[in-house]
Amino acid sequence: MPSSTHALFIAYPAQGHVLPLLELAHRFADHGFAVTFVNTDHIHGQLVAASPELEAAGQQDDGAPPPESGQVRFVSVSDGIPPDVDRNNLGTLTSALMSSLPPAVEHMIQNGNFRCMVVDYAVAWVLGVAKKSGMRTATLWPSCAAVMAAALHLPELIADGILDKDGLPTSKQIPPVGELQMNLAPLAWNAAGTEDAQRQIFRCLSNSLKALGQGTVDLLLCNTVKELEEGVLSEHPRPSILPIGPLPTGLRAGKPVGNFWVEDDTCLSWLDEQPDKSVVYVAFGSMAVLDQNQFHELAHGLELSGRHFLWVVRPGLANAVDFPDGFLESVEKRGKIVTWSPQHSVLAHPAIACFVSHCGWNSVMEGVRNGLPFLTWPYFCDQFINESYVCDVWKTGLRLVKDAAGGVVTREHIAARIEKLLNDSATVSRASELQQVASRSIGKDGTSFNNLTDVINAMKG
Numbered sequence: 184m185p186s187s188t189h190a191l192f193i194a195y196p197a198q199g200h201v202l203p204l205l206e207l208a209h210r211f212a213d214h215g216f217a218v219t220f221v222n223t224d225h226i227h228g229q230l231v232a233a234s235p236e237l238e239a240a241g242q243q244d245d246g247a248p249p250p251e252s253g254q255v256r257f258v259s260v261s262d263g264i265p266p267d268v269d270r271n272n273l274g275t276l277t278s279a280l281m282s283s284l285p286p287a288v289e290h291m292i293q294n295g296n297f298r299c300m301v302v303d304y305a306v307a308w309v310l311g312v313a314k315k316s317g318m319r320t321a322t323l324w325p326s327c328a329a330v331m332a333a334a335l336h337l338p339e340l341i342a343d344g345i346l347d348k349d350g351l352p353t354s355k356q357i358p359p360v361g362e363l364q365m366n367l368a369p370l371a372w373n374a375a376g377t378e379d380a381q382r383q384i385f386r387c388l389s390n391s392l393k394a395l396g397q398g399t400v401d402l403l404l405c406n407t408v409k410e411l412e413e414g415v416l417s418e419h420p421r422p423s424i425l426p427i428g429p430l431p432t433g434l435r436a437g438k439p440v441g442n443f444w445v446e447d448d449t450c451l452s453w454l455d456e457q458p459d460k461s462v463v464y465v466a467f468g469s470m471a472v473l474d475q476n477q478f479h480e481l482a483h484g485l486e487l488s489g490r491h492f493l494w495v496v497r498p499g500l501a502n503a504v505d506f507p508d509g510f511l512e513s514v515e516k517r518g519k520i521v522t523w524s525p526q527h528s529v530l531a532h533p534a535i536a537c538f539v540s541h542c543g544w545n546s547v548m549e550g551v552r553n554g555l556p557f558l559t560w561p562y563f564c565d566q567f568i569n570e571s572y573v574c575d576v577w578k579t580g581l582r583l584v585k586d587a588a589g590g591v592v593t594r595e596h597i598a599a600r601i602e603k604l605l606n607d608s609a610t611v612s613r614a615s616e617l618q619q620v621a622s623r624s625i626g627k628d629g630t631s632f633n634n635l636t637d638v639i640n641a642m643k644g
């Protein structure tokens with residue numbers, strides 16, 4: 184394979200970012216590219232622990248030959264933080280990356296003979312180095328186009344007084360974006376914890392935007408579907424956002440998919456034993472945290488519903504994973520609990536009836552792709568905007584809402600909403616219609632299919 188098709192991919196170190204970018208990297212490999220995929224050392228360690236086959240897909244030393252055509256090789260670089268520092272502090276992580284990543288990438292480019300570079304939008308500022316070397320470049324945005332459009336128009340939002348100069352929302356309301364009445368308050372940088380963390384994340388996205396302004400990004404890709412965000416995409420013609428989704432994460436038999444935790448496949452054989460459309464799937468992605476009280480209330484809600492359920496209880500989902508007394512015995516016959524599921528295969532299983540989700544965008548796209556109705560329970564960042572798509576725009580889900588007095592989503596509410604959703608034929612049938620829309624977009628000559636084909640051809644150059 185000539186070195187002209189060697190592509191360099193760089194991920195942002197978070198689960199919901201690594202998965203779709205890695206799927207895109209596999210697509211490039213399917214089309215004959217040799218791919219070098221870069222994670223931070225910390226994330227690489229987590230991936231290898233979860234998928235030992237990834238170790239074989241090995242590190243590349245300076246001067247080693249590039250990977251073969253069709254191969255994805257994993258490489259890791261320092262994130263610039265000492266090993267014992269908390270990487271859940273996104274401010275510290277992002278700020279350190281902005282210093283550590285550019286020289287590491289420059290070094291790789293000098294030694295790698297790459298033809299093109301594809302990076303997460305959150306690290307678009309590394310592309311300056313690529314442009315100096317004449318490479319073609321693209322970024323992937325792993326959330327919806329509505330939020331991407333906001334990130335591409337930060338200066339205008341500041342000039343209009345909707346955001347202050349640090350990116351914090353003022354009391355001024357943003358006009359509707361496409362069909363969405365958007366609230367900018369929960370955007371990434373505002374949900375990042377301390378004020379310093381907010382400033383760092385905002386600086387990071389501002390730097391990505393600056394890189395765009397300097398002409399260092401050729402293509403802006405988004406893991407969405409044109410037909411699902413038509414309004415936003417037509418209102419934001421420049422710079423042009425290319426929808427290429429849904430990128431189906433987790434479906435690569437025998438190839439690393441990029442999980443941070445070991446998948447528990449026993450839930451698939453358990454699902455095989457359940458009747459069609461009988462199981463409530465409950466999963467909150469990689470970062471959401473429930474307090475102990477809420478965790479118990481959810482367990483009681485699932486118990487009270489009387490329905491069969493599959494619940495992902497990731498390490499760290501609750502402060503201490505401590506089920507209510509008697510809960511496990513009570514639901515033994517109709518409940519399955521795993522620490523991490525093969526989510527894509529789960530959602531595609533005929534036994535699944537609905538998806539109780541935190542509304543991370545990957546989960547939303549995966550639910551849509553499989554025609555599932557949602558019960559929405561956002562935790563932070565763009566998840567509130569994604570919820571709004573599901574419940575207000577597409578009308579394929581119902582909200583789970585906190586009780587005003589107790590501040591929790593109560594067990595009675597959870598059980599009642601599950602029952603309401605499963606008997607709501609209009610919502611269930613809209614979810615099936617959306618599945619058709621998403622399937623058409625990635626099928627031959629569909630909008631996402633054609634965009635991705637154009638992107639791959641453009642990057643081959």
Ligand code: UDP
Nearest residue numbers: 199432468469495523524526543544545546
């Ligand atoms: N996921 C998974 N198994 C699980 C839970 C989640 O494979 O048990 C995957 C899911 O398919 C999705 C990703 O993890 O691709 C989570 O990304 P999302 O954007 O939904 O949420 P985040 O983790 O970023 O909050």
